[in-house]
Amino acid sequence: MEARVVTLKDVAREAGVSPKTVSRVVNDDPAVNGKTREAVAEVIRRMHYVPDHAARMMRMSHSSVVGLMTDAVATTPYSVDIIRGAQSGLREQARTMLIANTDGDPEQEQEYWQMFRAHKVAGVVYATMYHRPVDLGAPDFERGVVLANCYSARRSHASVVPDDEGGGYTQARHLIELGHRRIGIVSLSPVLRATVLRGAGYRTAFAESGLFYDPSLDVPGFITRQDGGEDLVAYDTALGLLRRTDRPTAIICGNDQIAVQVYAAAATLGLSVPDDLSVMGFDDMAIITHTLKPMLTSVALPYFEIGRTAVDILSRVNGESEGPVAQQVLVPCPLVVRQSCRQLV
């Protein structure tokens, strides 16, 4: 059954035209007679002809494939949506995606850069699990590179990151609008960029409303150990916050996982969410937000949009589309209101 794959030539012979004409039809070259085009298209369909990507790529010396390099994105529930977003954008551009997961290993990363070069990929989206600065291992990569969820401290590459500061602002602002004046914060590890940026957002929102930012109400939910591991301490720190005589009426969480701990701490003290305590999450992970009772109000990390935007920018970087090249894009983090925050009378 080793049926030879049908080629351009086969189609040409069958259709009684030259290979070049078939090529023109395949590539939507307008310089083909309408009738000829139809006839050829018919033969193509009938013979199930599919253009050989390799041959085409060789001739055109670049591919319609985009490389996606990730440290652990494909690996984590948090950020897979970057991939989906990228895919969605590429589909519209009739391109496809070669995926490389480095697990954070520089050696693997080096290998994959090589591979991307070998494949002559049209560009690379470099995505990270955490929002952080990166220093690319392949400064000599010829094609466009766009960073997703990370950025180049030296600004050597375009990047797309979540607007963490805006997200923090949104968290605080929503609670303030609901009438809360005494707001606790259980944040992510202080070593994370997100923590710093969101902190700035909280402060702006507080200041706007004449609220005093009280550092003693801002406690860590995770602590990064020397060895790089993380300890989830949110239950205890939240408990501390809630045991105060002047306990906050609302708590802003660094992520939804922390919110779970805050719920638990509240339950331990017999406090009800949202009656006695409003809780605001971050990330909007469905698996948590929908599982908690009451369902968690959260600010979403727009991973899909990030992936999507990254490939859009990529096509511009490579000069294949119109518009100015955006060096840094901040994607907004939208508020998703559910039942964990209540209006204070």
Add this chain to the structure above:
Amino acid sequence: MEARVVTLKDVAREAGVSPKTVSRVVNDDPAVNGKTREAVAEVIRRMHYVPDHAARMMRMSHSSVVGLMTDAVATTPYSVDIIRGAQSGLREQARTMLIANTDGDPEQEQEYWQMFRAHKVAGVVYATMYHRPVDLGAPDFERGVVLANCYSARRSHASVVPDDEGGGYTQARHLIELGHRRIGIVSLSPVLRATVLRGAGYRTAFAESGLFYDPSLDVPGFITRQDGGEDLVAYDTALGLLRRTDRPTAIICGNDQIAVQVYAAAATLGLSVPDDLSVMGFDDMAIITHTLKPMLTSVALPYFEIGRTAVDILSRVNGESEGPVAQQVLVPCPLVVRQSCRQLV
């Protein structure tokens, strides 16, 4: 700076040998003098030569790229590990992966099959989010196809699926070994294959130990609506179970999300886990198992292994490696013991 890419010929000229010799070095053909090889390798390194994948592929008429088609795997926290596993296997085979996410849309799937053909992929791993039967849209696809987390009812393709029955057995067995005799079950939607298979596992374990399987102790945690959506009813059904005068000493959950609800129901009734109630999860999703207090004992869905095994089988299906072709592979679901199940005295 539009520096032309360095080719085999360039390297050959520079090294003073024929192109074919360079080709031999690149491909580790033993028929090359050690000294020549060293010299050529040196030039390759110096000139940053990377073999052109397209040209190579064209000549060899098949690619080193494997296609991964998924409905929503890349999309969900549950099953991304299939991708990681596949990637890990491919890396060892020095291959790479083209990824296609159909979002369950048959039209997209059709498009992507075309694309895989155009790329002359060496084979395709077809992965689904849920363990379920599939009917492939591309019966005429020439290369090997291996199903991951799904299977062909007509047995037309090799498949790799989790051993749900064994997993159910493991859940029940562990509790029985801890001395539990009265075991409740809060399962996934009864329409799911996993539910049926695990049910068989429970029964086997019960029967083995002379335990009576009481249907009234087996309640749904999710209910599938007519429109295909799912309602999480585990909190209420678990409450029902725990309010019985002859309440179970342990509950087996259909997944970790259900376990969260069971914890909540127990808390509502003032029951402590694991002192008053042992809870057994399924899936072993770190984000849940580690967040719950006490941490959840669960049976893992071996997604990584499934992806990994799928590409291993693929290389055999294509006759590129030794060993008999396995038509159906059941990957075991290992028990992960944490603190939510206790020994009954």
Add this chain to the structure above:
DNA sequence: GTGAAAGCGCTAACAG
């Protein structure tokens, strides 16, 4: 509008 010729970068098949 259409076709003929050339060649992209590589490797299979054969010589030497």
Add this chain to the structure above:
DNA sequence: CTGTTAGCGCTTTCAC
């Protein structure tokens, strides 16, 4: 052990 020749399937260039 090494080199030569040919050609994979397509697109570019330039004729017609």
